Amino acid sequence: MGRQDLLARLAQPNERRIVLLVLDGVGDLRTDAQPRTALDEARTPNLDRLAARSALGRLVPVGAGITPGSGPGHLALFGYEPTSPEVDIGRGVLEALGLGLDVPPDAVVARCNFATVDGAGLLTDRRAGRIPTAEGERICARLAGRIEAAGDALGDGIEVEVHPGEAYRFVLLFRARAGTPPLDPGLADTDPQRLGVAALPVQAAGGAGESARQTAERIAPAVAALQAELRDEERANTFLLRGFSKLPVLPGVGELYRLRPAALAGYPLYRGVAKACGMEIVDCGGSFGEVLDRLEERWSDFDYFFLHVKGTDMAGEDGDLRAKLGVIEEVDALLPRLLDLGPDVLAITGDHSTPAPMKAHSWHPVPLLLRSESCFVDECARFTEVEATRGAIGTIPASDLMGLLLANAGKLAKFGA
Amino acid sequence: MGRQDLLARLAQPNERRIVLLVLDGVGDLRTDAQPRTALDEARTPNLDRLAARSALGRLVPVGAGITPGSGPGHLALFGYEPTSPEVDIGRGVLEALGLGLDVPPDAVVARCNFATVDGAGLLTDRRAGRIPTAEGERICARLAGRIEAAGDALGDGIEVEVHPGEAYRFVLLFRARAGTPPLDPGLADTDPQRLGVAALPVQAAGGAGESARQTAERIAPAVAALQAELRDEERANTFLLRGFSKLPVLPGVGELYRLRPAALAGYPLYRGVAKACGMEIVDCGGSFGEVLDRLEERWSDFDYFFLHVKGTDMAGEDGDLRAKLGVIEEVDALLPRLLDLGPDVLAITGDHSTPAPMKAHSWHPVPLLLRSESCFVDECARFTEVEATRGAIGTIPASDLMGLLLANAGKLAKFGA
Numbered sequence: 001m002g003r004q005d006l007l008a009r010l011a012q013p014n015e016r017r018i019v020l021l022v023l024d025g026v027g028d029l030r031t032d033a034q035p036r037t038a039l040d041e042a043r044t045p046n047l048d049r050l051a052a053r054s055a056l057g058r059l060v061p062v063g064a065g066i067t068p069g070s071g072p073g074h075l076a077l078f079g080y081e082p083t084s085p086e087v088d089i090g091r092g093v094l095e096a097l098g099l100g101l102d103v104p105p106d107a108v109v110a111r112c113n114f115a116t117v118d119g120a121g122l123l124t125d126r127r128a129g130r131i132p133t134a135e136g137e138r139i140c141a142r143l144a145g146r147i148e149a150a151g152d153a154l155g156d157g158i159e160v161e162v163h164p165g166e167a168y169r170f171v172l173l174f175r176a177r178a179g180t181p182p183l184d185p186g187l188a189d190t191d192p193q194r195l196g197v198a199a200l201p202v203q204a205a206g207g208a209g210e211s212a213r214q215t216a217e218r219i220a221p222a223v224a225a226l227q228a229e230l231r232d233e234e235r236a237n238t239f240l241l242r243g244f245s246k247l248p249v250l251p252g253v254g255e256l257y258r259l260r261p262a263a264l265a266g267y268p269l270y271r272g273v274a275k276a277c278g279m280e281i282v283d284c285g286g287s288f289g290e291v292l293d294r295l296e297e298r299w300s301d302f303d304y305f306f307l308h309v310k311g312t313d314m315a316g317e318d319g320d321l322r323a324k325l326g327v328i329e330e331v332d333a334l335l336p337r338l339l340d341l342g343p344d345v346l347a348i349t350g351d352h353s354t355p356a357p358m359k360a361h362s363w364h365p366v367p368l369l370l371r372s373e374s375c376f377v378d379e380c381a382r383f384t385e386v387e388a389t390r391g392a393i394g395t396i397p398a399s400d401l402m403g404l405l406l407a408n409a410g411k412l413a414k415f416g417a
Numbered sequence: 418m419g420r421q422d423l424l425a426r427l428a429q430p431n432e433r434r435i436v437l438l439v440l441d442g443v444g445d446l447r448t449d450a451q452p453r454t455a456l457d458e459a460r461t462p463n464l465d466r467l468a469a470r471s472a473l474g475r476l477v478p479v480g481a482g483i484t485p486g487s488g489p490g491h492l493a494l495f496g497y498e499p500t501s502p503e504v505d506i507g508r509g510v511l512e513a514l515g516l517g518l519d520v521p522p523d524a525v526v527a528r529c530n531f532a533t534v535d536g537a538g539l540l541t542d543r544r545a546g547r548i549p550t551a552e553g554e555r556i557c558a559r560l561a562g563r564i565e566a567a568g569d570a571l572g573d574g575i576e577v578e579v580h581p582g583e584a585y586r587f588v589l590l591f592r593a594r595a596g597t598p599p600l601d602p603g604l605a606d607t608d609p610q611r612l613g614v615a616a617l618p619v620q621a622a623g624g625a626g627e628s629a630r631q632t633a634e635r636i637a638p639a640v641a642a643l644q645a646e647l648r649d650e651e652r653a654n655t656f657l658l659r660g661f662s663k664l665p666v667l668p669g670v671g672e673l674y675r676l677r678p679a680a681l682a683g684y685p686l687y688r689g690v691a692k693a694c695g696m697e698i699v700d701c702g703g704s705f706g707e708v709l710d711r712l713e714e715r716w717s718d719f720d721y722f723f724l725h726v727k728g729t730d731m732a733g734e735d736g737d738l739r740a741k742l743g744v745i746e747e748v749d750a751l752l753p754r755l756l757d758l759g760p761d762v763l764a765i766t767g768d769h770s771t772p773a774p775m776k777a778h779s780w781h782p783v784p785l786l787l788r789s790e791s792c793f794v795d796e797c798a799r800f801t802e803v804e805a806t807r808g809a810i811g812t813i814p815a816s817d818l819m820g821l822l823l824a825n826a827g828k829l830a831k832f833g834a
Contacts, residue, residue: 067830
């Protein structure tokens with residue numbers, strides 16, 4: 001039996017509340033040039049006091065040496081096996097979530113590139129000379145105007161939305177109009193991946209079935225009309241579509257583990273992943289204070305709260321250790337508000353490390369702090385990477401965290417007699 | 418998705434160089450009678466300095482309690498799942514590699530025992546009274562003479578080589594002559610595994626196909642002729658053949674991970690395993706100095722170097738702790754030559770432990786030292802078994818090492834967005 005199935009079989013609801021506080025990318029490195037990490041350096045009296053009463057350990061996000069994107073990193077924390085094909089979140093959906101779009105479950109989303117073709121319709125630049133973002137926004141507005149002007153006539157029973165991204169990138173979002181069959185994301189990329197040939201038409205992917213073929217037929221005219229609209233543009237005179245996908249429908253954490261789960265995340269990507277995992281999204285701003293405001297308001301409505309703090313990751317990506325420890329100190333200062341709510345189980349960790357010296361996500365294990373009445377209070381005195389290596393929880397796969405949270409909340413029955 | 422597949426999917430080549438230095442059997446034990454290990458006792462100023470700038474950890478070669486042979490021990494270090502049937506290296510091939518033979522990829526190799534039969538041809542001793550090695554060598558020379566005298570007439574379009582081993586053991590190596598069909602190793606052992614019966618003829622194994630049947634027909638006359646040659650020997654008046662096998666063809670580490678891999682190993686068994694894993698074999702002597710000579714010459718030709726030092730294992734097998742720490746001190750003294758080359762990633766570990774008190778391979782985790790720009794510089798001050806238990810890498814399967822090496826070299830793309 002898989003881990004998830006076993007947990008689901010043993011899950012038993014109760015009133016106890018679990019809080020998973022994700023400090024995105026919190027894990028960092030000690031290197032020759034940076035001898036101490038942000039967690040080492042930060043003044044965190046509240047976290048220190050909590051660590052002294054907690055079990056520490058480390059989570060391996062995906063596997064040895066594997067650097068996760070935010071999707072797999074969070075899926076693992078929510079108990080999913082992040083390399084399983086069923087939990088793969090398509091590129092189109094991820095791009096849309098990253099742009100802050102709320103992707104409805106019925107939408108098919110494509111990640112698009114503006115591109116350049118010559119007079120014969122053959123590709124000369126698959127990125128339209130990497131036009132600047134403002135230029136991309138202008139052309140997206142033009143497409144949006146074309147969509148509005150067409151009304152119902154664009155495509156067959158579909159609605160189309162265009163959303164600009166960075167530089168030459170944008171997103172097209174397709175939905176079936178009420179009363180028409182649902183759309184199928186089983187469509188092939190139109191990008192031929194080389195120059196000197198025409199872009200491919202929108203068509204069903206190899207091996208896809210009849211419903212994908214029908215979706216292709218409904219979407220293709222809309223795409224062709226939008227491409228035609230750009231004919232007189234100098235560089236972005238067409239576009240390519242890739243990564244057609246829908247928000248994946250995963251077995252929800254609520255249903256699997258008999259929880260009432262909520263996500264409090266200021267950034268859309270994390271909201272999107274949480275939504276795909278069946279969590280209710282509680283609207284909130286991106287600061288930890290705003291997250292706590294909403295947590296206090298909604299404390300009685302749920303028994304599993306995923307709280308997301310983005311600042312640690314952003315500072316890590318910028319290579320800014322001082323900013324990173326600043327975010328950690330901010331969280332520390334507000335921690336008493338969280339503790340005052342009296343969560344039965346509190347876990348603090350990251351979805352991956354974002355070491356400042358690397359200015360990027362990394363594969364390194366992430367420190368974990370777990371506090372409950374039945375956690376093993378080990379000898380770790382602070383919530384740091386080095387202390388966590390000798391914690392009572394040990395170094396475990398991130399996807400094992402869900403089982404620990406449930407167990408510490410008394411939400412798992414005994415296995416066997 | 419399996420670990421190997423995932424790594425292969427994420428692999429991205431670059432110019433950075435990885436060095437994997439295997440001190441064979443380096444791991445040792447602290448016991449009542451041996452309170453300190455060779456790594457504890459050795460004076461290793463260079464390794465100490467390196468350890469202070471590195472991440473330490475421990476590798477579990479195969480699994481809890483599983484003592485690996487050299488084959489599985491190295492296969493795991495090279496990223497293969499050592500218990501997978503596809504990576505099984507046949508006994509005939511292993512015996513041949515262990516004797517120092519270069520096994521060509523087309524050869525079928527059998528591990529043979531001299532044996533004794535009575536006047537009726539029934540087995541009375543399956544090991545010919547465990548004749549001494551010199552006696553085995555004499556009889557092998559006799560067989561070699563018979564092979565030479567027969568020329569092309571021995572068997573059907575095949576070449577036969579005989580190589581003496583220890584005591585009653587030897588190896589027969591069969592190759593198809595140019596222009597004849599390749600040989601198939603799907604042959605059954607001729608050893609009936611009991612006395613009082615005749616040895617079995619060379620025949621295809623149950624379930625093997627037509628090509629194995631043809632190989633059996635081609636080889637059988639040669640085997641019969643060689644057995645007949647021994648009729649007048651007192652004890653070794655026949656022989657039994659077991660473990661027919663070819664060098665396995667594994668997906669190569671070069672192809673899997675987009676590396677240019679080289680093996681620098683003085684001993685044939687390790688060259689053989691590396692060759693089976695698709696590494697280029699750089700001819701070199703067995704001392705670490707000779708390995709370094711060739712490494713310096715070939716530094717620009719590859720980006721993954723497997724260096725093998727045998728002495729630690731030999732000393733462990735002899736139960737000679739002083740000899741073992743002597744080898745470690747020798748490696749330490751030469752380490753600056755390796756560091757001067759500037760490897761981007763350097764891992765030092767063993768393929769298994771060979772504790773001196775056990776005089777044999779063992780299952781105990783092996784210490785690992787990993788140095789790169791993005792390793793976590795933990796608080797371990799020396800490269801020893803005990804220090805390694807509190808290292809930043811933790812205790813991980815040996816087959817996870819490849820992912821760490823690739824990641825530390827920047828040779829793995831991010832997983833998911």
